Amino acid sequence: GAVVSQHPSWVICKSGTSVKIECRSLDFQATTMFWYRQFPKQSLMLMATSNEGSKATYEQGVEKDKFLINHASLTLSTLTVTSAHPEDSSFYICSAGLGEDTQYFGPGTRLTVL
Amino acid sequence: GNSVTQMEGPVTLSEEAFLTINCTYTATGYPSLFWYVQYPGEGLQLLLKATKADDKGSNKGFEATYRKETTSFHLEKGSVQVSDSAVYFCALREASKLTFGTGTRLQVTL
Numbered sequence: 606g607a608v609v610s611q612h613p614s615w616v617i618c619k620s621g622t623s624v625k626i627e628c629r630s631l632d633f634q635a636t637t638m639f640w641y642r643q644f645p646k647q648s649l650m651l652m653a654t655s656n657e658g659s660k661a662t663y664e665q666g667v668e669k670d671k672f673l674i675n676h677a678s679l680t681l682s683t684l685t686v687t688s689a690h691p692e693d694s695s696f697y698i699c700s701a702g703l704g705e706d707t708q709y710f711g712p713g714t715r716l717t718v719l
Numbered sequence: 720g721n722s723v724t725q726m727e728g729p730v731t732l733s734e735e736a737f738l739t740i741n742c743t744y745t746a747t748g749y750p751s752l753f754w755y756v757q758y759p760g761e762g763l764q765l766l767l768k769a770t771k772a773d774d775k776g777s778n779k780g781f782e783a784t785y786r787k788e789t790t791s792f793h794l795e796k797g798s799v800q801v802s803d804s805a806v807y808f809c810a811l812r813e814a815s816k817l818t819f820g821t822g823t824r825l826q827v828t829l
Binding site for chain 1: 723751755760761762763764765808815816817818819820821822
C-alpha cells in the first residue's frame with residue numbers, strides 16, 4: 606500500500622528555535638497533504654491543508670506565521686514550527702491524499718520544546 | 720460544528736473475546752464515516768468506512784454499520800486476537816475534512 610514517511614520521528618529543541626518536519630509520500634504523488642496536531646488523550650486536530658505549488662489553507666485558530674507549510678513537490682511537504690515554545694510541544698502527523706477519498710498517514714513526529 | 724465521540728480506553732480483552740468500541744457523531748450534513756487503526760510506531764491506517772446510512776463497512780473481521788437514526792458507527796469484532804492490539808480512531812469526513820474522535824486503545828491478552 607501507499608507509504609508516507611515523516612522525519613524526524615522525534616525532536617527536542619530549545620525554546621525560541623525553529624524546527625522543520627518533513628512529510629514524504631514514498632510511492633505515490635500527492636496533490637494534497639494535510640497536517641494534524643495531537644495532544645495527549647485528545648483527537649487529531651487538522652491544522653492546515655496544503656496543495657502542491659500553492660499556499661496552504663489553515664484552520665481557524667492556527668497561526669500561519671508560526672506554522673509554516675511548504676508543499677514544494679508532489680511527494681514532499683514540510684512543516685516548520687518557528688520560534689518554538691513549550692506550548693508547541695505535541696505530536697504532529699501528516700497525511701497525503703490520493704484521490705478524493707483517501708488519506709495515507711505518516712507515523713508522526715513528537716516535538717518537545719524545552 | 721462536526722464532532723466525534725468515542726469511548727475512552729483502554730479496553731482490555733482476552734483473546735477470542737467480543738469487541739465493541741462505541742462511536743457517535745454530530746454533523747451538519749451527511750458525512751462519510753471511518754474507522755482508522757494505529758499500530759505501535761506506525762501511521763493511522765484506514766480500517767473500514769461507510770458512505771451512507773445503513774451501509775456496513777467491514778475488513779479483517781471488523782464491522783461497523785452507519786446508523787443515521789442514532790448517529791452512531793460502533794466498531795465490532797466477534798473474536799479479537801493479540802495482533803489487534805492498537806489504537807482505534809473513529810472519524811467522519813465532510814467537505815474533504817476529517818474530524819477524529821480521541822482514539823480508544825485496545826489491549827488484547829492471551
